[in-house]
Amino acid sequence: MAGAARLCVTNQKGGVGKTTVAINLAGALNELGRNVLFVDLDPQGNATEGLGLLEAYDAEPPSLLDALVDPAAVDPDDLVSAHPEMDVVASNVDMNAAESTLVQEPDGETRLDALLDRLEEAGEYDVTVVDCSPHLGLLTDNALYATENLVIPALAEPTSKRSLELLFDYVGALELDHDVTIEPLALVANRIENTRAATEMLEWFDEALPDVPLYRIRKRVALQRAFASGKSVFAAEEETDMSAVFMEMAEQVDEQLLRQEIPA
Numbered sequence: 001m002a003g004a005a006r007l008c009v010t011n012q013k014g015g016v017g018k019t020t021v022a023i024n025l026a027g028a029l030n031e032l033g034r035n036v037l038f039v040d041l042d043p044q045g046n047a048t049e050g051l052g053l054l055e056a057y058d059a060e061p062p063s064l065l066d067a068l069v070d071p072a073a074v075d076p077d078d079l080v081s082a083h084p085e086m087d088v089v090a091s092n093v094d095m096n097a098a099e100s101t102l103v104q105e106p107d108g109e110t111r112l113d114a115l116l117d118r119l120e121e122a123g124e125y126d127v128t129v130v131d132c133s134p135h136l137g138l139l140t141d142n143a144l145y146a147t148e149n150l151v152i153p154a155l156a157e158p159t160s161k162r163s164l165e166l167l168f169d170y171v172g173a174l175e176l177d178h179d180v181t182i183e184p185l186a187l188v189a190n191r192i193e194n195t196r197a198a199t200e201m202l203e204w205f206d207e208a209l210p211d212v213p214l215y216r217i218r219k220r221v222a223l224q225r226a227f228a229s230g231k232s233v234f235a236a237e238e239e240t241d242m243s244a245v246f247m248e249m250a251e252q253v254d255e256q257l258l259r260q261e262i263p264a
Helices: 018-031 046-050 064-069 093-102 111-123 138-147 159-178 196-208 221-228 242-261
Strands: 005-009 036-040 080-082 087-089 127-131 149-155 183-192 214-218
Touching (some): 005 018, 005 138, 005 242, 018 036, 018 046, 018 127, 018 183, 036 046, 064 093, 111 127, 111 138, 127 138, 138 149, 138 159, 149 159, 149 242, 159 196, 183 196, 183 242
Parallel strands (some): 005 127, 036 087, 036 127, 149 183
Antiparallel strands (some): 080 087
């Protein structure tokens, strides 16, 4: 794989704080000195809003969808927006037509890979973080195929058991179809509350995925304030104990990605 190390943040279950995890993990990687490219692949544009780039969501073409349809036709400079912590490929209202458009294209599930090659060559990035849409489909296929590395946010509640089973079944099928290996880098137990059910779920996460590092993110108003300011907690200079958890996650993910880049 040419260019930057890559990862995607995904869970088909909505409301798990996926975008908050993606933005703060990217911010932590920036704190480590990495040159980060952030791609908002979610048609809802939550990360675009959470990075203070809402105007880009309604911008005129060329959009991310145009670049996915024909990765060679769009100038990277026309696609990338500047942010204090990272470069951002914003989502766009046009992305609501992405699934129906890409399904008509040959190899529609591999277009993001070709686009990232161009973007990374132009920007000389160290890490690319892709924030996925909250469902399984062609856009998630693109993210998984292009990155081959997965960070999974999940709530510490029983409904997460089924959603994780579905996700790993889906990933396994994609691996077989495309002859790739997709590595789970981290499981993020998000918005943890002090309940017995949450404690039991944290134990289940450890037992069910013993080889995947588990990170515990508790509810903090500072995370919401940082999102509203268009930054990660690091750039927003929010005082929260969760900053240390995101930094630990970034250090571990960075080490794993670097290890993948070194030939055996």
